[in-house]
Amino acid sequence: MFFDLNVKGNSYDNNLKLAMEASKYGWNHINFSYNQNKFMGALEFKEDLQDNLDINVNYTLEIDSNNVNDIRKIARKFRDKSSCISVIGGDLKVNRAVLENIQLDVLSRPYLKRYDSGINQVLAKEALKNNVAIEICFIDILKSYLTHRAKTIANIKDIISLHRKFDFPLxxxxxxESVFDIKTTKDFASVFLSIGLTQREIDKSFITAKNILEFNKNRKNMILKGVREVNDEA
Known part of the structure; x- marks a missing residue:
C-alpha cells in the first residue's frame, strides 16, 4: 500500500487532476495538505472529490507558523476535524515544540531553510516518546540543484541515521504541487533508495503513514496510546 500524506491542496479541479494522476501511477491513498487559513474552505468539497475518484483521499492540516503558542491553539481547534495534523519545521523552537506534543502527528521537513537536519539525539528521543513522525519530502530533492541539493540530501541522510538509531516514526x-511532481511509486522509491534508505525502511514509512490515519479515526476514544475506550452497552 502506498500512502502520501502531503500533496499540496488547491482547488477542487486541481485536486481531481492530481489524484487521478497519483492513482494512475500506483498510489493507493493521498492526503491533500492545507494550512490553517484554507483548511475549512477545502472541507466543503472533500466529499464530492472522494465521490469522483477511485483512489482514497483525505486532508492534512499543515500548520505554518513559527509561534509555538499559535501552533498549540491551532492544533486544538482542528484536532477533531483532521485525519492528520502536520507542522512545517525548520525553526528549532518549532521542531522541539512539535516533537514534544503528543497531539500532533507529523513534523514536516525539520531541515527546511537550514544548514543542518534540524534534528539531534534529544529531539529524536522526543519523536519516539510522543509518537510524532518526521516527514521527508520528495519535492525538496526534486526541485533543488547543485550545492543546495547536496546539502538537502546530506541533511536527509542525517535524519535517516538518527531514525536507525532511535526508531522514531518516519x-x-x-x-x-502539480501533475508534473507526481511520480510512479517505483520512481519515488528509487530516489530514496539512491540516498541510502532500504526497501524495508521505505515500505515501513508507508505503513507508518497508514497507521497515523487509522489512529486518528479512534483518537477521541483513546485513553492512552494503544488503549481505546470501549462502549460495553449491549
Whole structure:
C-alpha cells in the first residue's frame, strides 16, 4: 500500500487532476495538505472529490507558523476535524515544540531553510516518546540543484541515521504541487533508495503513514496510546 500524506491542496479541479494522476501511477491513498487559513474552505468539497475518484483521499492540516503558542491553539481547534495534523519545521523552537506534543502527528521537513537536519539525539528521543513522525519530502530533492541539493540530501541522510538509531516514526511524502511532481511509486522509491534508505525502511514509512490515519479515526476514544475506550452497552 502506498500512502502520501502531503500533496499540496488547491482547488477542487486541481485536486481531481492530481489524484487521478497519483492513482494512475500506483498510489493507493493521498492526503491533500492545507494550512490553517484554507483548511475549512477545502472541507466543503472533500466529499464530492472522494465521490469522483477511485483512489482514497483525505486532508492534512499543515500548520505554518513559527509561534509555538499559535501552533498549540491551532492544533486544538482542528484536532477533531483532521485525519492528520502536520507542522512545517525548520525553526528549532518549532521542531522541539512539535516533537514534544503528543497531539500532533507529523513534523514536516525539520531541515527546511537550514544548514543542518534540524534534528539531534534529544529531539529524536522526543519523536519516539510522543509518537510524532518526521516527514521527508520528495519535492525538496526534486526541485533543488547543485550545492543546495547536496546539502538537502546530506541533511536527509542525517535524519535517516538518527531514525536507525532511535526508531522514531518516519514518513516519506511527495508534497507534489502539480501533475508534473507526481511520480510512479517505483520512481519515488528509487530516489530514496539512491540516498541510502532500504526497501524495508521505505515500505515501513508507508505503513507508518497508514497507521497515523487509522489512529486518528479512534483518537477521541483513546485513553492512552494503544488503549481505546470501549462502549460495553449491549
Amino acid at each position: 514518513i516519506l511524502s511527495s508534497r507534489a
